[in-house]
Amino acid sequence: xxxxxxxxxxxxxxxxxxxxxxxxxxxxxxxxxxxxxxxxxxxxxxxxxxxxxxxxxxxxxxxxxxxxxxxxxxxxxxxxxxxxxxxxxxxxxxxxxxxxxxxxxxxxxxxxxxxxxxxxxxxxxxxxxxxxxxxxxxxxxxxxxxxxxxxxxxxxxxxxxxxxxxxxxxxxxxxxxxxxxxxxxxxxxxxxxxxxxxxxxxxxxx
Numbered sequence: 001x002x003x004x005x006x007x008x009x010x011x012x013x014x015x016x017x018x019x020x021x022x023x024x025x026x027x028x029x030x031x032x033x034x035x036x037x038x039x040x041x042x043x044x045x046x047x048x049x050x051x052x053x054x055x056x057x058x059x060x061x062x063x064x065x066x067x068x069x070x071x072x073x074x075x076x077x078x079x080x081x082x083x084x085x086x087x088x089x090x091x092x093x094x095x096x097x098x099x100x101x102x103x104x105x106x107x108x109x110x111x112x113x114x115x116x117x118x119x120x121x122x123x124x125x126x127x128x129x130x131x132x133x134x135x136x137x138x139x140x141x142x143x144x145x146x147x148x149x150x151x152x153x154x155x156x157x158x159x160x161x162x163x164x165x166x167x168x169x170x171x172x173x174x175x176x177x178x179x180x181x182x183x184x185x186x187x188x189x190x191x192x193x194x195x196x197x198x199x200x201x202x203x204x205x206x
Contacts, residue, residue: 032057
């Protein structure tokens, strides 16, 4: 559990680790209102606080126009994001965990812009390694409202963006499965979905 002094310091830090804030909100509910107004409190955590936080935290969020309904209604049949974060932290490496947690809770934001030079290099490298698989792959039509494209899903090296595409652009998950930069924890998750297209994409990696 995060001790009191560390919690106080974290909620006042504008550069606080978002995962630490989630841990504090879950383990120290009295800090919920402070976590909610921290600039590093991501929308998914605000949603959790809006539904499961104490009265003061919910009122604080309501003043900023955030309620459970703002995020599409209450979370149903899902583990609370903060609790899931604590469990996942014990099972995954730090980098993979952070990306996985963001995939679960943070909406696709335009602030994570693609990096054309790096992405183009990754695309060329990928095409050189698996020309047959690339030629046989039918690129899906992107239908997500966040502007993610099949090309981004296939080539981006940004782990945060990869996680966000997997969460918010399900039609592009087969592309994510083919991306050589997709982190192992997400590959494992994709394999558990039972989608034939995704399974075929995963098989092409081997």
